[in-house]
Amino acid sequence: MSLPKRVVLVGPMGAGKSTIGRMLARELGYKFLDSDRIIEERCGANIPWIFDVEGEEGFRQRETAMLDELSTEHETVLATGGGAVMRSENHALLKKHSVVVYLRTSIDQQVERTRKDRNRPLLQNDDPEGVLRRLFAVRDPLYTELADIIMHTDRKSPRLVVRQLVNRINPKTPRHQRQVRKEGRNHV
Numbered sequence: 001m002s003l004p005k006r007v008v009l010v011g012p013m014g015a016g017k018s019t020i021g022r023m024l025a026r027e028l029g030y031k032f033l034d035s036d037r038i039i040e041e042r043c044g045a046n047i048p049w050i051f052d053v054e055g056e057e058g059f060r061q062r063e064t065a066m067l068d069e070l071s072t073e074h075e076t077v078l079a080t081g082g083g084a085v086m087r088s089e090n091h092a093l094l095k096k097h098s099v100v101v102y103l104r105t106s107i108d109q110q111v112e113r114t115r116k117d118r119n120r121p122l123l124q125n126d127d128p129e130g131v132l133r134r135l136f137a138v139r140d141p142l143y144t145e146l147a148d149i150i151m152h153t154d155r156k157s158p159r160l161v162v163r164q165l166v167n168r169i170n171p172k173t174p175r176h177q178r179q180v181r182k183e184g185r186n187h188v
């Protein structure tokens with residue numbers, strides 16, 4: 001089986017899309033793209049500034065344009081923003097020539113992993129856990145629907161997640177084939 005043209009990572013804030021995406025790209029010999037970072041570079045401003053000045057809607061417009069542009073880049077691993085699934089027009093752009101991986105992560109882990117970072121405007125308020133919970137209720141079905149692979153990340157180091165993903169995306173090893181026969185499902 002050959003490698004997919006693109007691997008697209010989706011999931012909530014703190015799922016590890018940026019962290020795991022960079023490591024996975026290195027393993028596959030692919031280029032790493034992070035849509036949040038490229039939007040910031042193009043705009044010459046960080047995401048909190050974009051939300052402040054243009055509102056969330058302004059950011060979402062930039063995000064759709066970026067996903068469209070990046071959808072033709074092959075041999076890439078793309079880390080998306082947590083809200084990329086919120087616009088239905090983005091779904092075809094995410095699926096294009098790609099294997100979509102949902103990095104599924106519990107609310108507790110999302111809270112823990114986003115606690116110290118001030119670069120996520122939706123979480124700069126009195127109740128970031130409540131926000132993460134509400135977003136997850138809406139978005140989890142969308143991530144799940146889009147996903148070709150659902151990778152659970154709780155209690156796994158980024159290294160382990162990457163190893164399991166490489167096995168899953170490029171299943172050449174007998175050990176992996178035995179695991180799939182045993183589990184027979186889309187969840188890892």
Ligand SMILES: Nc1ncnc2c1ncn2[C@@H]1O[C@H](COP(=O)(O)OP(=O)(O)OP(=O)(O)O)[C@@H](O)[C@H]1O
Pocket residue numbers: 011012013014015016017018019020036079080081082113114120153156157158161
């Ligand atoms: N499997 C993991 N175990 C423990 N910590 C992790 C894991 N994956 C990521 N992290 C840590 O969680 C934090 C958030 O990860 P990261 O920025 O990659 O998330 P993200 O999914 O890209 O979030 P966003 O949607 O906001 O861009 C980082 O500090 C990272 O080191």
Ligand SMILES: O=C(O)C1=C[C@@H](O)[C@@H](O)[C@H](O)C1
Pocket residue numbers: 012013036047080081082083084119120121122
């Ligand atoms: O979950 C979200 O809606 C977001 C996640 C981040 O990756 C950024 O795209 C931005 O902070 C919005």
Ligand SMILES: [Mg+2]
Pocket residue numbers: 017018019034036079080081
């Ligand atoms: Mg990220």
